[in-house]
Amino acid sequence: MGRTLAEKVWDDHVVRRAEGEPDLLFIDLHLLHEVTSPQAFDGLRKNGRRVRRLDLTIATEDHNTPTLDIDKPIADPVSRTQLETLRKNCAEFGVRLHPLGDVEQGVVHVVGPQLGLTQPGMTVVCGDSHTSTHGAFGGLAFGIGTSQVEHVLATQTLPMARPKTMAITVDGELPEDVTAKDLILAIIARIGTGGGQGYVLEYRGAAIEKLSMEARMTICNMSIEAGARAGMIAPDQTTFDYLKGRPHAPRGEDWDAAVAYWKTLKSDEDAVFDAEVVIDAASLAPFVTWGTNPGQGAPLSSSVPDPASYEDPSERLAAEKALEYMGLTAGQALRDIKVDTVFVGSCTNGRIEDLRAAAAIVEGRKVADGVRMLVVPGSARVGLQAVEEGLDKVFKEAGAEWRHAGCSMCLGMNPDQLAPGERSASTSNRNFEGRQGKGGRTHLVSPQVAAATAVLGHLASPADLSDAPATAGV
Amino acid sequence: MEAFTTHTGRAVPLRRSNVDTDQIIPAHWLKKVTRDGFEDGLFEAWRKDPSFILNQPERQGATVLVAGPDFGTGSSREHAVWALQNYGFKTVISSRFADIFRGNSLKNGLLTVVLPQETVDRLWELTEKDPAADITVDLVHRQVRADGIVAEFELDENARWRLLEGLDDISLTLQNEADIAAYEAGRPSFKPRTIEV
C-alpha cells in the first residue's frame, strides 16, 4: 500500500522503533526563542548536559521585542530579563542567535524559511505552536513544550506517537478576491478548533498547488488552530524555486541530490488517509472571525450568528460568551463592525507578499479617522525588502505606523497591545480573549481585508472601496 | 518528574469548552524564566470576576479540574501546565484535550484524563451539587471514581508507565545513544546546518 507524505517523512526520521513505545524521531532543525527556552536551558545545566547538535539549532528574539526604539534598552524589566537570559544561554551553550537589531532577527517562523533552513522532508520543531508554518515546504513541523525543547537540545530526538493523517483537498480555483487566509479561516470554521486533533493535515488539490510559498505558509501556520499539530503541502517547483539560492539552501551537487529526494515527497496515488475533507475553492469568499476562537468565523458578507442556532449546547454557550466578550449582537452585519486598530503582521501574514498586498490597497488612500494601523514586518529582512520597494512610504503616507520586526500585537507580551474594549482587525492567527491585550477584541482577517478595513474604519474587503482598482485583492 | 499513582481530591467543575492556554495563563506571565510562581496567573482574567468558580470559598484546596471539551487549545506554552500544578491541581478531566497541552501535562506529571462527555456531565452535576464530593483518579487501575460513578479511562501503556514511575524522558532516550549516532551517520549531506562545526 502507498504511503502519505506525512508517513514518508516520518519513516525517514525514525531513529528507533520498539513495540509498545512511541517512535524516537530525529529532528533536523530546532528553532528557539526567548519565551519557551529558559527553563529548558536550566534543565540542561542542572543535569550537566550540553546541546547535542549546535549545527541544527538556531535562536532568535521575537515575542518580547519592542517594535519602536529598538536601539534603546527594553523598558519592561521582565521582558528585558527574558531576552538577556536567552542571550546568556546561547553564549554559554554556543547556540547561533539573531538578537534584536540583527539583520536576521524576526519572528522565528519567518526567519527559518527565509534563511533557507526550512526545506522539504525535514522534521522541524520549536517551542511554539505555529511551527506548523514550516510544513508548507513538505516537512513535518510541530510545536513542542518546554520539556520537549530540553529533550531536543539534549538528544536531537523526540519520542512521538505516530499521528493520523487527514487530507484536506481544495479543488477548483479560488475566486480572485479570496486569499490563503480566507481559505484557512473557512477550513477551521468547517472542521472546528478540535477537528484536526491527532492528525497531520495535508493540504492538496488544484487550488493549493497554485499558491505561492508565502500563501502556503499562511495556511500551514494556522493548522494548529484546527487542533492539528502539523500541516503540510507536498513540495513542487514553486517550493524549489523559492529555496534556490537562499543562504542555507543546498548548492551544486547537493542541490541536485536534494531535489531528487524532494521530488519523491508526495502522497502515493494509493495512499490511504485516516480522514478526508474536500473543499470547493470556488465557493469561498473573504472570511473574518466574529468570536473568540479561530473557528468562530463567517464570510464577511454575512452577519453575526445567533447562538440559539447552535444545536450543540457547549457550542451555543461558547457563542454566547464570545458575543458578550466581543460586544456584538446576533444578526449584526459583519461589515458594520467598526474597529479602532488594524494590525498587519505576525507569522501568519507578516511576509513580503502580505505587506505588498496591504500596501497596494492603502496606496493613495488614507487610514480612516480614529483608526490606528500598525504594519509590522515579520522579520528585519522583510522590513528591509519592504523599504527597498518603498512600501514603508506607502504605509506612512496613508497614515499607518511602520514598525520594526517582531511578534508585536499578535500577543500581549510586548508594548504593542490593545486597550480594554478596543477592537482590532488583525492578520494574526488568534482571537482568544485578551490575546492582543487585556480586554481587547480581535477579528482575524487577511492582509487585504485588514487594509480595506483600515481605510473604511469598519470590516471591509477591497471590493468595498468605492474607487476599488480592478486588481485589488489579487 | 513526580510520579502519579492515584489521587483523591475535591473538584472544580469548569463548564467551558475551548479553554485555550492564553486563558489558562495569559502571555504576560510567560516572561518569567522559572517553572514556579505561576499560581496567581492561572485563569487570571476570569478570576477578576468574584463569581468565577475558582473564587468560591468551597472550592479552595480542590485538586481535580473537570473541564469542558477542547481544553488547552492554542499556544504550546508549558507554563499552562505549570500554572495548574503551581495552583495545586493534580489532574484534569475533559472529554478532549488539545494535543500539545496533553503532551506537556504528561511530561510534568499532571495527569490528563479523557472521559466521555456524558461522564464529564455527571461529574459536573455531582460536584456542583456537592462541592465536598471527592473524585478519585486511579492510574493503577485506569479508573475515575466518585459517588455513584465508576469510569474507566485509556492511556497508552508507555505514558502510563512513565507516569507511574516518574521517569525522566531524557535519561530514557539517552540510553539509545548508539541508535542516535547510527542515524546521524546516515543523514544525507544536503541537509542544512545552522553553523559549521
Ligand code: SF4
Ligand atoms: S507572531 Fe504571533 S503566533 Fe507567530 S510566533 Fe509570534 S506570537 Fe506566536
